[in-house]
Structure formats: structure tokens, C-alpha cells
Amino acid sequence: MQVTMSVNGAEVSREIEARLLLVHFLRDHLGLTGTHWGCDTSNCGTCVVLVDDEPVKSCTMLAAMAGGHDVRTVEGLEQDGVLDPLQRGFMECHGLQCGFCTPGMLMTTRALLDRNPDPTDHEIREAISGQICRCTGYATIVRSVQWAAAEQAGTRTSLPEQDDSRTSSAVGSAS
Amino acid sequence: MTAVEDRKVTGFEDNDRKPVGHGRMLRKEDPRLIRGKGRFVDDLQLNGMLHLAILRSPMAHGRVVNVDISAAQAHPKVKLVVTGAMLAEKGLAWMPTLSNDVQAVLATDKVRFQGQEVAFVVAEDRYSARDALELIDVEYEQLEPVVDVRRALDPSSPVIRTDLDGKTDNHCFDWQTGDKAATDAVFASADVVVTEDIVYPRVHPAPMETCGAVADYDAVEGRLTLWSTTQAPHAHRTLYAIVAGLPEHKIRVISPDIGGGFGNKVPIYPGYVCAIVGSLLTGRPVKWVEDRSENLTSTGFARDYIMRGEIAATKDGKILAIRTNVLADHGAFNGTAAPVKYPAGFFGVFTGSYDIEAAYCSMTAVYTNKAPGGVAYACSFRITEAVYLIERLVDCLAYDLKMDSAELRLKNLLRPEQFPYTSKTGWIYDSGNYEPTMREAMRIAGYDELRREQAEKRRRGELMGIGVAFFTEAVGAGPRKDMDILGLGMADGCELRIHPTGKAVVRLSVQSQGQGHETTFAQIVAEEIGIPPADIDVVHGDTDNTPFGLGTYGSRSTPVSGAAAALVARKVRDKARIIASGMLEVSVADLDWDKGSFHVKGDPTKSVTIQDIAMKAHGAGDLPEGVEGGLEAQICYNPENLTYPHGAYICVVDIDPGTAQVSVRRFIAVDDCGTRINPMIIEGQIHGGLTDGVGMALMEIIAFDEDGNCLGGSLMDYLIPTALEVPDWETGFTVTPSPHHPIGAKGVGESATVGSPPAVVNAVVDALKPFGVRHADMPLTPSRVWDAMQGNARPPI
Numbered sequence: 001m002q003v004t005m006s007v008n009g010a011e012v013s014r015e016i017e018a019r020l021l022l023v024h025f026l027r028d029h030l031g032l033t034g035t036h037w038g039c040d041t042s043n044c045g046t047c048v049v050l051v052d053d054e055p056v057k058s059c060t061m062l063a064a065m066a067g068g069h070d071v072r073t074v075e076g077l078e079q080d081g082v083l084d085p086l087q088r089g090f091m092e093c094h095g096l097q098c099g100f101c102t103p104g105m106l107m108t109t110r111a112l113l114d115r116n117p118d119p120t121d122h123e124i125r126e127a128i129s130g131q132i133c134r135c136t137g138y139a140t141i142v143r144s145v146q147w148a149a150a151e152q153a154g155t156r157t158s159l160p161e162q163d164d165s166r167t168s169s170a171v172g173s174a175s
Numbered sequence: 176m177t178a179v180e181d182r183k184v185t186g187f188e189d190n191d192r193k194p195v196g197h198g199r200m201l202r203k204e205d206p207r208l209i210r211g212k213g214r215f216v217d218d219l220q221l222n223g224m225l226h227l228a229i230l231r232s233p234m235a236h237g238r239v240v241n242v243d244i245s246a247a248q249a250h251p252k253v254k255l256v257v258t259g260a261m262l263a264e265k266g267l268a269w270m271p272t273l274s275n276d277v278q279a280v281l282a283t284d285k286v287r288f289q290g291q292e293v294a295f296v297v298a299e300d301r302y303s304a305r306d307a308l309e310l311i312d313v314e315y316e317q318l319e320p321v322v323d324v325r326r327a328l329d330p331s332s333p334v335i336r337t338d339l340d341g342k343t344d345n346h347c348f349d350w351q352t353g354d355k356a357a358t359d360a361v362f363a364s365a366d367v368v369v370t371e372d373i374v375y376p377r378v379h380p381a382p383m384e385t386c387g388a389v390a391d392y393d394a395v396e397g398r399l400t401l402w403s404t405t406q407a408p409h410a411h412r413t414l415y416a417i418v419a420g421l422p423e424h425k426i427r428v429i430s431p432d433i434g435g436g437f438g439n440k441v442p443i444y445p446g447y448v449c450a451i452v453g454s455l456l457t458g459r460p461v462k463w464v465e466d467r468s469e470n471l472t473s474t475g476f477a478r479d480y481i482m483r484g485e486i487a488a489t490k491d492g493k494i495l496a497i498r499t500n501v502l503a504d505h506g507a508f509n510g511t512a513a514p515v516k517y518p519a520g521f522f523g524v525f526t527g528s529y530d531i532e533a534a535y536c537s538m539t540a541v542y543t544n545k546a547p548g549g550v551a552y553a554c555s556f557r558i559t560e561a562v563y564l565i566e567r568l569v570d571c572l573a574y575d576l577k578m579d580s581a582e583l584r585l586k587n588l589l590r591p592e593q594f595p596y597t598s599k600t601g602w603i604y605d606s607g608n609y610e611p612t613m614r615e616a617m618r619i620a621g622y623d624e625l626r627r628e629q630a631e632k633r634r635r636g637e638l639m640g641i642g643v644a645f646f647t648e649a650v651g652a653g654p655r656k657d658m659d660i661l662g663l664g665m666a667d668g669c670e671l672r673i674h675p676t677g678k679a680v681v682r683l684s685v686q687s688q689g690q691g692h693e694t695t696f697a698q699i700v701a702e703e704i705g706i707p708p709a710d711i712d713v714v715h716g717d718t719d720n721t722p723f724g725l726g727t728y729g730s731r732s733t734p735v736s737g738a739a740a741a742l743v744a745r746k747v748r749d750k751a752r753i754i755a756s757g758m759l760e761v762s763v764a765d766l767d768w769d770k771g772s773f774h775v776k777g778d779p780t781k782s783v784t785i786q787d788i789a790m791k792a793h794g795a796g797d798l799p800e801g802v803e804g805g806l807e808a809q810i811c812y813n814p815e816n817l818t819y820p821h822g823a824y825i826c827v828v829d830i831d832p833g834t835a836q837v838s839v840r841r842f843i844a845v846d847d848c849g850t851r852i853n854p855m856i857i858e859g860q861i862h863g864g865l866t867d868g869v870g871m872a873l874m875e876i877i878a879f880d881e882d883g884n885c886l887g888g889s890l891m892d893y894l895i896p897t898a899l900e901v902p903d904w905e906t907g908f909t910v911t912p913s914p915h916h917p918i919g920a921k922g923v924g925e926s927a928t929v930g931s932p933p934a935v936v937n938a939v940v941d942a943l944k945p946f947g948v949r950h951a952d953m954p955l956t957p958s959r960v961w962d963a964m965q966g967n968a969r970p971p972i
Contacts, residue, residue, distance in 0.1 A: 017302065019302070020302075027217075027218075028220075028301075032211070033211070033217075033218035034210070034211015034212065034213075035211070036215070036217075036383075036434070038383045038385070038434075039889070039890045040466055040467055040468065040889070041467070041891050044383060044467075044890055046383055073211065074209075074210070074211035075210070077210075078210060083209070083210075087209040090209050091202070091206070091209055094855050094856070094858070094859045096205060096209065097435075097691065097863065098382070098383070098384070098432070098433060098434045098435040098688055098689025099205075099209075099432065099434070099689065100382075100383040100384045100434030100435060100689075101383050102209060106209065125898035125899050126898075126899065128898050129897045129898055129899045130897075131898075132383065132890070132897060133383070134382055134435045134437065134863070134866075134867075134895070135435055135689045136859060136862055136863055136866075137859075137861075137862030137863050137864075137865055137901060138862075138866065138898040138901055139901075139904050140858075140862060141898070142898070142903070
């Protein structure tokens with residue numbers, strides 16, 4: 001069947017099998033490999049893309065269902081060479097390690113900041129609770145999103161990225 | 176110096192201006208990863224590439240009677256179907272495991288666990304390959320499975336490993352350590368002996384990226400290129416050469432960006448071998464990427480130790496001895512990845528962080544009809560189990576003696592003057608200063624105030640728990656006199672080359688799966704040679720372009736390869752000094768090093784930079800006598816000892832008395848990993864490990880039903896913490912450098928995975944004290960906590 005959709009602002013049209021998942025359409029047919037696949041059960045969220053600005057798990061949506069809609073992937077975050085504040089925030093606050101869950105985290109939190117530009121830590125945690133990161137322990141992801149929220153709002157005065165170790169002073173036998 | 180002062184304010188754009196060397200620096204790998212430009216195995220698209228899918232056993236134990244592939248072969252998009260019998264004809268049906276056992280690539284005689292590989296299909300696209308699996312008709316004769324590890328050695332149990340000559344039972348190996356007679360004597364005369372049965376259930380690393388490979392065999396050149404999700408590309412290449420009989424110099428293993436490993440990507444899996452066979456037989460590139468269920472049911476699990484622990488002490492709480500007996504479930508094949516002389520990994524450090532008189536462990540390992548493996552999931556070769564055992568036992572002792580658990584630990588911790596300390600099981604702890612680490616954790620936690628709050632809440636019937644754990648790790652395997660994997664010494668090479676313009680490339684034998692090697696190793700070299708990290712390219716994960724070494728697992732990258740990087744840089748610096756002496760026309764003894772330049776002693780104005788020297792080394796004109804041109808060096812580093820990081824963790828939980836749901840309110844982690852190269856990356860490693868620990872303590876388990884069906888085969892069944900189940904981590908640090916590591920650094924990657932499970936469990940058990948609970952096994956799910964509250968705490972398996 002023929003499917004036509006907008007991906008990162010450009011119209012694409014392909015002949016596909018009706019059963020083709022959106023994640024495989026993006027990765028294998030369009031070469032947009034930034035969107036990853038991590039489970040078959042909608043639990044891990046590494047495949048999240050935005051469909052009409054709503055986060056969607058692309059492993060659980062048929063490409064055909066995205067026909068006629070606007071799809072946005074991680075490759076669409078950077079605009080004219082300018083990184084999205086979230087992309088910068090994740091780098092500044094060590095919001096990623098292996099980077100495999102990162103595209104999904106970025107898209108989900110992009111949708112969050114679009115509707116709630118000043119989220120609490122708990123609101124960020126709720127927003128990403130459909131996603132799994134095995135590396136970071138989430139705290140730095142929360143800080144990354146707060147960094148981006150402040151950056152967007154022009155209120156970034158303190159630097160959360162200094163706060164790797166939140167509490168301690170070095171003691172012991174340093175020499 | 177305080178930690179706050181240590182953390183320089185740096186945005187990413189500030190990286191170039193940073194003081195050269197150690198300190199907080201944003202990661203060099205991030206710009207590609209945040210753009211979706213990572214290079215993971217499944218991202219690879221080669222011309223003419225085919226897709227491979229594996230048919231797996233639906234049952235835990237069965238005889239393979241017949242495999243009919245004719246319908247699959249007739250599928251229009253199928254290029255190849257291969258069975259175990261076909262592999263057997265080529266001598267490829269079995270392969271060695273990392274523990275000198277063998278494992279079936281594809282089953283020939285029997286299937287021995289649910290999810291075992293039985294046949295594979297290579298087709299034009301991934302969906303067609305999956306379709307064709309449905310067309311393969313396998314006839315099995317179902318056999319009774321061995322699921323209950325406690326009954327594996329019963330004479331009535333069916334024998335799983337009938338492939339092994341003369342095998343009449345399911346015994347895998349016996350192992351012991353320590354002094355039995357001395358330990359028994361101490362126990363016999365001790366005031367107090369506490370015994371507890373402690374289970375560390377089977378869990379799974381479940382990295383977000385599953386395992387996979389792309390094999391590309393060039394029949395004309397006789398060259399095999401294999402992109403694969405491996406934490407140890409060089410070791411894998413050597414094993415492929417041995418298994419497949421391909422010449423090693425014609426094999427190139429590339430480990431591109433890896434989406435998390437945690438030990439899961441150390442072994443060689445049948446899927447990799449199938450991909451290679453698929454490419455050899457079709458002459459085309461073949462991609463295999465497992466799905467999540469395949470990852471959870473067939474690849475390297477972790478733990479699965481059933482431990483009886485005993486601790487002997489005086490009545491005022493001086494710990495005297497530890498004794499333990501362990502029953503280890505190794506699954507259907509012994510796929511443990513540990514140094515050969517250490518079949519139980521480094522479990523021998525179960526004496527923990529305490530000054531004791533005697534210790535003894537005996538262990539029996541058995542085969543069961545479960546997935547093979549045995550070491551994985553950030554465990555530092557079984558130290559996870561060892562630390563959990565001792566830290567649970569110490570809390571059981573505190574319970575019986577009615578002592579505070581932090582106070583009991585402080586009373587028994589090794590003292591700084593005892594280092595280097597030889598443990599009662601023969602491990603030489605390189606350095607440690609434990610009490611300040613413990614005190615720092617208590618300070619951050621506000622320990623006394625927490626205990627007061629707990630007392631008040633108990634009076635009101637609220638359930639609050641405070642869990643303490645102290646751990647000593649042993650990481651950086653290892654000295655080649657003691658440690659090898661299948662005969663390959665656990666040393667690591669490193670090569671550093673300074674280009675004429677003063678930029679550099681450093682080539683490593685270890686492989687990052689998210690640990691940030693491209694950043695940390697650039698910083699290690701920068702600190703030694705004075706070239707900014709931004710000017711140092713780190714090459715890793717490609718056997719054609721890096722020196723030989725054993726790879727990244729067991730927190731060994733910084734202790735072993737990090738040492739190699741520092742020493743190779745010093746070797747280059749030594750040569751640079753000689754060249755500088757010629758340029759400045761003074762003797763080498765008259766030069767001082769300023770991290771980036773040499774100057775004449777007493778006259779800082781007469782100096783040359785490392786960049787000047789690099790150009791001179793490659794340029795025209797004579798060099799000092801006996802000095803070759805160029806500015807580069809290579810070494811292979813053989814560690815003198817392991818490094819022994821330590822840490823003190825405190826966890827605070829609240830339990831809903833109505834639902835038995837555990838909520839982790841706070842978690843304080845104070846780590847000491849010696850010299851800290853990049854504090855940001857260290858903190859990230861710790862955060863991740865703490866999350867693993869909460870997961871294992873509260874929700875993760877790979878369980879089996881009585882027929883051997885895996886009950887954790889999807890992420891709907893195998894629960895992993897999300898952002899809502901973990902708190903904002905509170906971390907601190909102390910610094911006790913390693914005396915034998917060139918920069919004093921110790922490993923840290925697994926510290927938190929090792930230290931956090933006992934802290935969480937100790938907190939939950941502490942909360943349940945009003946119910947008379949001294950021990951409850953992981954995972955502490957609401958139903959299991961509820962059972963414990965009713966006096967029915969049971970082992971999970």
C-alpha cells in the first residue's frame with residue numbers, strides 16, 4: 001500500500017506492507033536510525049516519536065496509521081544548526097550514557113515542555129515514566145530537562161550541571 | 176579541598192578552555208548521540224544485506240526428534256535455512272563457553288532450556304525471516320525438566336548434559352576458599368552465631384539495546400568483518416578464529432556504539448555465530464538482532480545463588496568469622512564469564528570490609544534446564560553476591576544483638592593502618608580508609624535524626640526503614656599470573672600517537688557501552704601529556720585499529736586500560752623530553768615539565784610546548800643522538816593487583832502498611848574510587864548502579880514455572896525501575912588513591928550495583944522490625960513484603 005506522511009517537515013511517500021511498524025518505516029525505509037527499538041511491548045519507550053506533537057511509541061503504531069500525519073523524530077530537533085535546548089541540557093547535565101534511550105527521552109520531554117514549560121521534578125518523572133533508561137538512574141535526565149526549561153525561559157541563572165554530587169565534601173585520605 | 180570547589184563551571188562550549196586533564200568535562204560522544212547520529216549495530220545498512228531470525232525451543236527440556244525445514248525453504252524470500260544437524264556436519268554445532276564448557280550453537284540432540292536456538296532462517300527482510308520461522312516444523316519428545324536447583328543433584332533428576340561423556344548427574348563444579356578448620360574452631364567458641372538462608376535470585380542485565388550482529392564475509396579476500404554488540408572485541412575475534420578455523424588476521428570485529436552492556440554483551444552468543452555462518456553460506460552481509468524476549472530468555476543472566484550464611488561474633492558485637500555454603504545455578508551450559516581460576520568469580524571477597532579472624536566458603540554449582548550464563552549485570556565477577564551476603568549477615572547480627580547497624584559496622588571496619596590488607600581468603604586489599612566514608616554517609620543522611628524520626632513513626636504504627644551497607648569491591652582483572660579467560664591474559668594494550676601538529680590519537684583495547692571512554696581516556700592522556708582532551712581522538716571497539724586487550728567488564732577499564740593510557744603517555748613524554756633537551760640545548764636533567772611544555776630549570780622563558788616537540792619529532796633537522804623520528808608509543812599493561820574501591824550507602828524507605836508497597840524515599844551513596852578523573856561521569860556510573868540495585872531489591876526477578884517456562888520474558892513481566900520508582904540520588908565521595916595504579920584510580924562502574932541491593936533490603940527489613948522480621952529475600956514486591964508482615968517470608972525460588 002502507499003503511505004504518505006510528513007516527517008520532520010518534509011513529505012514522504014512510500015509503497016509499504018500494511019503490517020509495517022512505524023519504527024521500521026522510519027529506520028529501514030527512511031534511514032532515520034535515531035529512533036531506536038528496544039522492546040515489543042511498549043514498555044521501554046526508546047522508540048518514541050511525536051505524531052502531531054504527541055509522543056507515540058512507534059513500535060506499536062503501524063506506518064499506515066501515521067499516513068496523513070506529522071511525524072517528528074530526534075533528527076528533527078536540531079533546526080538550522082541550532083540544537084534544541086533539551087539536546088543541550090542532556091549534554092550539560094549528563095542526561096545520557098549509552099545514548100540508546102536518549103532519542104525517546106528527548107522526544108517525550110520535548111512534548112512535555114511544549115505543553116508545560118515549567119515542570120516540577122515530579123512532573124518530569126511522570127512524563128518519562130513510560131520509558132526505561134538502564135544507565136543514568138533518571139536524576140540527571142530530570143536535571144537536563146530542568147536545564148532546558150530554564151534555558152528556554154531565559155531564566156537559567158544557577159547551573160544545575162555543577163551539581164553532580166549534590167551533598168558531599170571530600171573527606172578522607174586524599175593526598 | 177571541597178567537592179564543590181572541585182567542580183568547575185563548564186558548559187560544553189567551555190570544554191576547550193578547560194584546564195587540561197582531570198575534572199568535570201562534558202562528553203565527547205554526546206554530540207552524535209543527542210542528534211540520533213549514534214552508530215549502533217542495528218543502524219547498519221549494507222548493500223545486499225539479508226536478515227537472520229532464530230527459531231527457539233518452546234520447552235525447557237526435550238529431545239529433538241525431527242526438524243522439517245522444507246516449507247520454510249520454499250518461502251519466496253528465504254535464502255537459507257540451517258538446522259543443528261547441518262551445523263554438525265561442518266563441526267560448528269557446538270562452541271566453547273568462556274568457562275571451558277561447551278554450548279550448542281543450534282540444538283542437535285536435545286533442547287536444554289526454553290529459548291534455546293534450534294534453527295535459523297536468512298531472508299530478504301526482517302519480517303520475512305520471522306514469517307519463515309513459523310514454517311519450520313520441529314518434532315520434540317518432551318523430557319522432564321530440572322527446574323528446582325535444590326533437587327538438581329537428586330539421583331532421580333534427569334541428566335541434562337548427556338552430551339558430556341560419562342555424565343551421570345547435573346553436577347557442574349565444586350569450589351571452596353578459606354580455612355575450614357580455623358573457621359569451625361572460631362564458630363565453636365563464639366558467644367553468638369547467627370545463621371540465615373539468603374537467596375540472590377536470577378536477574379537479567381536487560382540493556383536497552385538487545386544483542387545483535389552484522390556479519391560480512393568477503394569470499395575473495397577471505398575476510399570476515401563482524402559488527403557486533405560485544406564488550407570484548409579482541410577476545411571475541413580470537414575465539415572466532417579458534418571456533419570457526421578462520422585465520423585471525425582475516426577477522427575484523429567492530430563494536431560500534433553499544434546501547435548498554437552491564438555484562439550481557441561479554442559472552443559469545445549462538446546468534447553471532449549463526450550470523451557468521453549465514454554470511455559464509457550466502458556470500459552476503461547478514462544482520463541478526465534479537466528481540467526483547469530473546470534477550471531476556473536466552474542471554475547471560477546473573478546471580479542465582481542460594482546461600483546459607485553464618486556469622487560468629489562476641490556478645491558485644493566484634494565479628495569473628497564468616498562461613499557460607501552456596502548452591503549455584505549455572506543453567507544448562509556453564510557460560511560464566513570469569514577468569515579461569517575463579518569459577519565462582521571473585522565471590523571469595525565475601526569477608527567484606529571487616530577485620531575478622533577466619534572465613535570459609537564451600538560451593539556447589541549445578542546444571543538446570545534454564546538459560547546459560549552466570550556472570551553478568553554489573554557484578555564485578557560475583558562480588559555483588561558476596562557483598563549482599565555479608566551485608567545481610569551483619570544486619571542479622573545487629574538484629575540479634577539489638578545493636579544499631581551503623582554502629583556495628585563502625586566497630587568492625589578495617590582500620591587504615593591495616594592496608595594493604597590480606598583477607599582471610601587471600602585477597603590483598605590495596606588501600607582503604609573506611610571510617611571517614613561511613614561517617615560521611617551518616618552525615619549526609621542525618622543518621623541520628625533519621626533514627627529519631629523512625630522511633631516516632633513506629634510509635635504511630637508507621638513503617639519506616641533505614642538500611643546501611645558498606646562494601647569493598649575488587650576490580651580491574653587482572654594480574655596475568657593469576658587471571659586469564661580461556662588462556663588469554665587479562666592485560667590491555669594502549670597506543671598513543673602524536674601527529675606533527677600536536678594533535679593525538681589514542682587507541683584502546685577496551686570498549687565503551689556508555690561509560691564515556693572517549694572522554695575519560697582523552698582526559699587521562701591529557702593530564703599526562705598536556706594536550707587538550709579536545710585534541711585527542713580516542714579509538715576503540717575495532718580490532719583492526721586497536722591493540723589487543725580483553726575488553727570492558729568487571730569495572731576493569733580504568734584500573735587496567737586507564738593505567739595503560741597513563742603509562743603510554745608518560746612513555747611519549749619521556750621521548751619528548753629528550754627531543755626538548757636538544758631543542759633547548761640543555762641536558763634532560765635540566766628540564767622541568769609544566770603539563771604541556773618543558774622549560775629550562777630556573778628560566779621559564781626558555782620553553783618548548785608539546786606541540787613544538789611533535790613538529791620537531793616529525794620535521795627536518797637532526798634529533799638528539801639515538802632518538803628515532805616520530806612521537807608515539809605502545810604498551811601492554813599487566814596490572815600488579817586489583818583495585819579495591821569502597822563505599823558506604825544508606826537507604827531510607829517507607830512502607831504502606833495497607834498495601835505493603837515499598838517507597839524509596841532517600842538514598843545516600845558515598846563512594847571512594849581513588850583518584851577521580853571525571854566526576855560527572857563517575858556520578859553517572861553510580862546513579863545507574865543505584866537504580867539497578869533498587870530494581871533488584873524491589874522488583875527484578877527471572878523466575879520459572881515448574882515446567883521451566885521463563886516467567887520474565889518481556890518487559891511487562893520483568894520489571895525495571897522507571898523514574899517514578901527511584902529517588903533523586905544523594906552522593907558524596909572520599910578519595911583513597913590506589914597505591915599501585917599509575918594515577919591512583921580505581922574502578923567504579925559496578926560499585927553501586929554491588930553496594931545498593933543490601934542497603935535497600937536492609938532498609939525494608941528494618942522497617943519490618945516491628946513484625947519480628949530478621950530477613951526477607953529479594954525481590955521485595957508488595958506481595959512478598961505483605962507475606963513477611965504476616966510472618967510468612969519465603970524464598971522467591
